[in-house]
Amino acid sequence: MSRNLTSILSGILILAPLVGWGCRVDDREKNDGPMTVAVTVPPQKWLVSQIGGEKVSCVVLIPANQDPHTFTGTDADAARLARCRVFFSIGLPVENSPWCRAISQQSGLRVVSLADAAHFHRNSAPPVQKVAGETESHLDEAATRSDAGTEDASDHTSEGTKSPENERHQRDEHDHEVFLHTWLSPRRLVAMGEIVAQTLEELDPSNGALYRNNWKRLRSQLLQLDEELREKLAPLKGQEFFVFHPAWECFAADYGLVQVALESHGKEPSDREITELQRRAQRARIKVMLVQPQISSRAARAVAEAAGLRLVTVNPLAEDVPRELRHVAETLVSAYRERIKSSNAE
Incomplete structure (x- = not known):
């Protein structure tokens, strides 16, 4: 089999399931239940849930018992991701996998990177x-x-x-x-939380006040945690x-x-x-x-x-x-x- 034909068939295998998933986008928009949001690792779920409260349902790609650097994902993971309104990425390898990229391009999934915000003072405070x-x-x-x-x-x-x-x-x-591992820093979580709160309000303006109030409370808690750890x-x-x-x-x-x-x-x-x-x-x-x-x-x-x-x-x-x-x-x-x-x- 030629290399070109192999590439074409691989692309078909990746994209074929997305045809059905893409048809669910309109239904997803009409759903009156919690907004379904995807994150890469469990700590992100904590952050999003603290801001979104009961108005948000979180899908986590990488379970807490898996190595995030080697995790590749399954068909079930792809199906769950395709049903989400937004995906908050963090910079892990699985986010650049062919199936993950294909879903973001074909299913109407909005991808919001938290990596840049989390690295906001990377140059001024290089990892020690x-x-x-x-x-x-x-x-x-x-x-x-x-x-x-x-x-x-x-x-x-x-x-x-x-x-x-x-x-x-x-x-x-x-x-x-x-x-x-940016989520292990309260100050970087503050930077990520700003983007999460803004994104949720953009996607669901009717609950914007709830997201803003939740974020104000969480931001204060994270800054207090940072001060507590610094003193300790x-x-x-x-x-x-x-x-x-x-x-x-x-x-x-x-x-x-x-x-x-x-x-x-x-x-x-x-x-x-x-x-x-x-x-x-x-x-x-x-x-x-x-x-x-x-x-x-x-x-x-x-x-x-x-x-x-x-x-x-x-x-x-x-x-x-x-x-x-x-x-x-x-x-x-x-x-x-x-x-x-x-x-x-x-």
Whole structure:
């Protein structure tokens, strides 16, 4: 079979189901029930539901027990997405899959990206993290850069530090398509929430007052959460904390911490890198390693056992974002206090 014929047949297979889905658009507009909205991950559902209330029904593409970086979707996912009024994307690979793009083009689905809003101060507060194999000097410079992440969220137009190391770090992010877990930052959630509230009101103006009032309340809660976490984590500023998967880069940048990740671009560390990480972890003042239920790792257990780190499971895809952020903050603070108390006793 020729390559051209194969491409044509593949396109037909992708688009054929959309003919029926596209016919449902008018029915979808006439529905008097809640507006059906699609999001990529559960934390987005929390954000949209807080603003939309009972006037919105949320469809989540990636379940909380799936790895969002490798999730590909099913026919059932495609059918659910095609029935939605709007899709709030966040920048994950599944959003660029052929079936997802085809639905957005053929079914009348409105796609609203939250990624740009969530990265609003990316240049002024680059993610602070260290991965296996990086040098001590890079870590020291990253800790210095973390100070920018604690500035007021309104100061997001700054171009930030232009050091060669900072530029190298940003190029590395671009080359490897590093995804920022932006929903783990209250300030970035505020930026995303603005767009969600505006979009819901545009699609459903009759309930605009409800959306605006809900958003005003939620915005205040998120800013209070940010201040609460900032105060709680202040004694840990500049400290390293260990994770397997680098999901907490935005959290670290916001509160002046240094995320040390075992995994880099989907790859586990080599034996040499594990030895180096074990050495670093033995000196750490935060004696825990954050792991997540979606990903298991031999390397995480090996480093934790050798360095005396306690493995703590946290879920970056948890729907209740504030609760999970508070859980992570309390975990880090408690571990830090235990280490300080132990050191003083010695």
